[in-house]
Amino acid sequence: MAINWFKYSSPASFYSLAGKMIPFFTVIAIILLAAGLYVGFFVAPTDFQQGEAYRIIFIHVPAAWMSMFLYVVMAFWAGIGLAFNTRLSAMFASAIAPTGAMFTFIALWTGSLWGKPMWGTWWVWDARLTSELILLFLYIGFMSLQAAIDDPRRADKAGAIIALVGVVNIPIIYFSVQWWNTLHQGASVSVNQAPSMATTMLAGMLIMVFASWMYSIAVILKRTRIIILERESHTAWVAGLQKKGTVS
Amino acid sequence: MLQGINLACVRGDRELFKDINFLLESGGLMQVRGPNGSGKTSLLRMLCGLSHPAAGDILWEDQNIRALDSDFFAAVTYIGHLSGTKDDLTVLENLQISSALAGMEISTEQANDALHYIGLKGREALPVKVLSQGQRRRVALARLLVCKTSLWILDEPLVALDVMAVKLVRGVLEEHLQQGGMVVMTTHQEIDISAASIMELQLA
Amino acid sequence: MLQGINLACVRGDRELFKDINFLLESGGLMQVRGPNGSGKTSLLRMLCGLSHPAAGDILWEDQNIRALDSDFFAAVTYIGHLSGTKDDLTVLENLQISSALAGMEISTEQANDALHYIGLKGREALPVKVLSQGQRRRVALARLLVCKTSLWILDEPLVALDVMAVKLVRGVLEEHLQQGGMVVMTTHQEIDISAASIMELQLA
Amino acid sequence: MNWSNISEFFSMGGYGLYVWGSYGVTLICIVGEILLIKNRHRTLEKQYGLTHDINKKETTHETTS
Amino acid sequence: MLIWIIKRDLLLAVRRQSDVLTTLFFFIIVVSLFPLSVGPEMNLLRTMAPGIVWVAALLASMLSLGRMFSNDYIDGTLEQMLLSPQSLSLLVLGKALAHWLVTGIPLVLMAPVLGIQYDLPGDALAILTISLLLGTPVLSLIGAIGAALTLGLRGGGVLVSLLVLPLYIPILIFGAGAVEASMAGVGFDAHLSLIGAFLLVSLVFAPWAAASSLKVSLE
Amino acid sequence: MLIWIIKRDLLLAVRRQSDVLTTLFFFIIVVSLFPLSVGPEMNLLRTMAPGIVWVAALLASMLSLGRMFSNDYIDGTLEQMLLSPQSLSLLVLGKALAHWLVTGIPLVLMAPVLGIQYDLPGDALAILTISLLLGTPVLSLIGAIGAALTLGLRGGGVLVSLLVLPLYIPILIFGAGAVEASMAGVGFDAHLSLIGAFLLVSLVFAPWAAASSLKVSLE
């Protein structure tokens, strides 16, 4: 029997559903993380070109992928919230932003730590790097705009507009390596043409990608729950939780 | 016909008013009264659709004003605390442009007539920034003379006006009411306007 | 003692007034009257030294105020059309800072007392931008309660105030006059203040 | 096994600073994010004026929606 | 309505002048200060020129965004406009066009003159002007969204930059890129057509997005 | 009085934040946009770096001048200050210092970080920071004169730039010059001491000049 999704589109039922899912995702995230780190450090061989420095890849690539992916998801939910005036999806979008910004920051940070030994500089103004920086600005813009507006409904709508407008940046980041010839490598880790990369490396990287996924889901669900409580503090169902001592 | 049903207003963590009900019919005047900070301005802004009530509905000709949107706007003129005049434009330009933006283009003669009537003769070509406080207010009020809307919402229209001007505005309002228009207004000054039906709404 | 001798004012190509003479003594109230645009605000700004008369002299304790400069300023409090409050600061901060800048530092208790007295209890910590029009005006007028100057120059202090507040301000003015202070004010509303000597200056 | 001893592991073939710098900051970010969320939760709890654990028992309130 | 909005904004610009002049003067200053601080080597300057002119244009346009709605907001005119029975998107389009006429056009006209200071060759000057002509309206249109979203907010000035800058950057890259390509003798059409595409897209979507933002902001 | 003025302006800055952030963010943007439009060659960028950072600092400081008095002017606070019995020069000094604390200091702190992006060597970064630390207060002090003179004038924005820019240019040249000298391995002390001399002179004369200008403007 299919789950009744409409039921879970109300904050009250989503709240409890999310509560049940969080431990599940947390556990998977921890397991995958442990496995990924083990493969990354102890199974994957040393790269013949880059030496050990390449091990940054196990966080750099997952972080870079998550940073872009989360933005699209955030914009999607924000757009749904704007179009159908559903409270939950807007809250979801606000919950995604900080995690997305964090992954963007990690991608930038690890990238520049990787760049110093490989390219001899912390930072170059190439298209991929620059557009990732722009992505960070987009996240920060979204969050600051929402923070600057006191009324949450207005904040939701304003945030949704800017998130949707910002989506144009994602393809630019993704294709920047093809459009401009840059320092940043594109193909070396590509799945279909990667003989240069050991299978174990690829495996380690993919496990880390899934770990990041699970982590993001857990954290975002948790944050959504908090936002629900913050926003719906006056409603009957939260008062009910309160009486039972289940919400704080 | 303007109707308010169970209107409530919340500002910050304060509930300014709730359960406000009224029915304003053609030719009727509603005076909103109450001390400073009681929510008069907030109510007026709701009535013209600039903000939304925390609870309740506002109906215009039996339809919710949120649904009517610009059809409703075409029937309202709102003059608030802020006069919406541009300091750098002349008195005449201000009147012509603000009318045009409200969907009502007027000729220079019409504009001049209105300005003379409201007591700004000889000031038509001055930029608004050199005018006195009362004269600025008159520029804003001149809009009432040229607009053809039926519902006027006026937030303390008499502020800064001298005795002559108050009398003048009273005349304008009375004529509008006689012709079947409606007026919602606030004021801390005493003014008695004769109208087919007069209603007082006391806040707080 | 404030004295005006043959004062004249020219704005643009218009002479607003000329040959204005008056003598305001300790405990005296001068009400400046006149229709909109007759030059009341212009006169008041001259009297507190913000602009200079086209002709004539203004004397304070028999000395020209231009010569006295900051000695004169130390004796005057001016509250004009613009309230001089900062939208982003709280009510309390506004009062404390504006007093401090006028050379009169006050404690938080003093400020709170003044604010309660003027009817802003419970609003001390709100930023001024959320206040109603009348409440903003009260923030500006609260300065009168804490300042120790002898000459008050008030340009339409009653604008936007409700009936209660008008009464309150009347009380404050009367007390100031009784203690030997001086008040120059304009208003289009009627208000009767009892004072040792009352003078009316009619412009235009 | 790539590493013969622990110091070799930490030196990362001379790239220790870069590799551990990356992993370290990532760890800080993740821990920081979790702490921020905890903190936000705690503020909320204070606001509600109760100190029960939010996750302890919440089995029955689906019906309240 | 469209006409009246544009007419009014232009009239205000003529009356105040400062708006036009500030932007233009800012543009000139930014472009002229660089030779002073970087030093007078002509080759270096020529390489930098397209980049500098484009950055200056972008900054000039961005700095004037704050004014697009805020003056009308402060004095209550925007409320009146919202209460007018006409379409809000049209109003926004009018304001964005007026903004472009007041801030964009002068930059476009001035750019060749400044380019000469940097010893740019003739075709490069032409491409610079064309790229600015196509690019500056996009800046105004996208800027309108940012200006509308941040209306009346604490820290509006920063926020508007933060919000629109990421969206401006592609235009900057393609705009300066077109000139550099023409100087390097490579084809520049691709760059220009991309800017043209941006212009069309933003002409369709930006007024609508900005109008929604305005409604949200004034609620 | 001095304390109160500074305290108040800082409080306002904290409350609004936008003032601090706008300037800082503008500075960062200007510095970061150039590589995008000029292109990514590191050698070229390194040569340009001191000039770009200094121009950006100058522009950031100049753009915030308008706010120094105008907010207080519009809402009537400046009238009240003029009517206060204390010395107007002190008041102006307070406002200029507050302006520097709010706009100058953040630039100084941010400059090294931005310098790294341009791959500047360590000593050049240090000299850049020191030159900005000495130079930015001069910008605020001289700026106060311009801001006071143009208060409430039509086209204040342009005018203030026109008036202060000629006075800013020497500081720009010596500031950027100091960094370039240090990068070229030549002595930079002369540059820095010249900026120091400017600072002393403007600390003595600027408040007085600005106070007189204020009196004229408010008449």
Ligand code: HEM
């Ligand atoms: C601050 C600097 C850097 C940033 C912002 C950055 C950003 C990104 C982004 C956004 C991606 C994902 C895009 C995609 O999958 O196509 C990515 C992937 C990648 N990055 Fe970086 N990067 C940086 C530095 C580096 C350095 C220095 C290296 C190695 C020398 C590197 C190697 C890679 C690799 C191998 C991938 C995976 C590419 C693939 O998907 O096949 N990155 N980076």
Ligand SMILES: Nc1ncnc2c1ncn2[C@@H]1O[C@H](COP(=O)(O)OP(=O)(O)OP(=O)(O)O)[C@@H](O)[C@H]1O
């Ligand atoms: N964020 C907030 N927190 C608390 N109170 C607020 C907030 N925002 C607004 N208020 C209060 O809401 C009220 C707004 O009142 P409004 O402007 O409608 O009054 P009014 O009846 O028009 O008064 P006046 O006669 O002075 O014009 C004020 O009392 C103000 O203090």
Ligand SMILES: Nc1ncnc2c1ncn2[C@@H]1O[C@H](COP(=O)(O)OP(=O)(O)OP(=O)(O)O)[C@@H](O)[C@H]1O
């Ligand atoms: N440049 C100018 N050219 C012509 N007239 C001018 C000029 N500047 C100011 N005025 C006139 O000077 C007068 C200024 O009046 P002021 O503000 O002192 O009036 P007031 O008595 O305070 O009026 P109110 O009661 O409306 O406040 C106005 O009538 C105005 O039109």
Ligand SMILES: [Mg+2]
């Ligand atoms: Mg009101």
Ligand SMILES: [Mg+2]
């Ligand atoms: Mg007046």
